[in-house]
Amino acid sequence: MTTQSGTTPEIDTDVALIPRDLAADAAGRPRRPRRSRHRPAWEEPPGKVGAAVKFVVLAGVVLAVVFPLWTVVVTSLSTQAETIRAGGLVVVPGELTLNAYKQILSGGVVTRAALVSIGITAVGTVISTIVSVLAAYGLSRPSSLWHRPILFVFLITMFFGAGLIPTYLVVSGLGLVDSYWALILPGAVSAFNVLILRNFFMGLEPAILDAARIDGAGDWRILGRVVLPMSRAVVAVIALFYGVGYWNAFFNAILYINDNAKWPLQLVLRSYVLQGVTLPGSGVGQVDVATGAVTGLPVKMAVMVLAIVPILVVYPFVQRHFTKGVIFGAIKG
Missing domain, CATH: 1.10.3720.10 (MetI-like)
Incomplete structure (x- = not known):
């Protein structure tokens, strides 16, 4: 676009014309999106650290629920010799049987x-x-x-x-x-x-x-x-x-x-x-x-x-x- 004088005006790169979420910092890296003013903090998507913490906590909860069930099922499918060898409940399955x-x-x-x-x-x-x-x-x-x-x-x-x-x-x-x-x-x-x-x-x-x-x-x-x-x-x-x-x-x-x-x-x-x-x-x-x-x-x-x-x-x-x-x-x- 040219003006009547034939010169091309400089493009205004004012921050107001660029979305803040897409604006880059001085090093050229995109800025992290700001939190919405209309949503509370706990509804915002978690960062990498938050996602990792959630994964570890949920994995621990699942393990705490599944592990006892696993030991009960495996023990029910084991022989008496396997329970004696394991000292009680069997965790690693060995010889399996449906006798019980x-x-x-x-x-x-x-x-x-x-x-x-x-x-x-x-x-x-x-x-x-x-x-x-x-x-x-x-x-x-x-x-x-x-x-x-x-x-x-x-x-x-x-x-x-x-x-x-x-x-x-x-x-x-x-x-x-x-x-x-x-x-x-x-x-x-x-x-x-x-x-x-x-x-x-x-x-x-x-x-x-x-x-x-x-x-x-x-x-x-x-x-x-x-x-x-x-x-x-x-x-x-x-x-x-x-x-x-x-x-x-x-x-x-x-x-x-x-x-x-x-x-x-x-x-x-x-x-x-x-x-x-x-x-x-x-x-x-x-x-x-x-x-x-x-x-x-x-x-x-x-x-x-x-x-x-x-x-x-x-x-x-x-x-x-x-x-x-x-x-x-x-x-x-």
């Missing part, structure tokens, strides 16, 4: 306990989820009968409990001792889970529910056709909470179950690992016919793996709903 799993799955106490745990978890999760959804939906409707007194009762149970002896007397009075229902009904409903569901239901758009009601839908149809399809994430998370709770529970079995044949898997695992009790038909402390080696520790670890695997299998299917469900169902204020 064959023993615990051969129809003894462990197999029966696993079936009991699966049945209790399946039935209990279904009952608890259905009851919690119905209670939460009823409490989320301001026009429901005795809405506030019932909600107040739910809140009281979160802070005050009847105690162990009164609870046992109630279960005993209902004739549930030595019954599978004693492992389900006493903890069938969690007030915390009901409040999470209630808060989510109250956050739904009222216009959608009013439109369904204008079209002639009743409360049951609104719940089944409108509310539940919009609440899959939070319901899946609540079902996961209940399922994990039922699968890992053993204290109710200690209190209410006297028959060893009705023990859940977690109580059998507690007897093997913590107390060292050997039950008839369990395979613990028996001699393997093929190798002649006693497989006590591998069998204990195999029982532990059997208690962990179902949750590890189910969790990935619910994990994608986990964060969304917890955030949507969280109490905001």
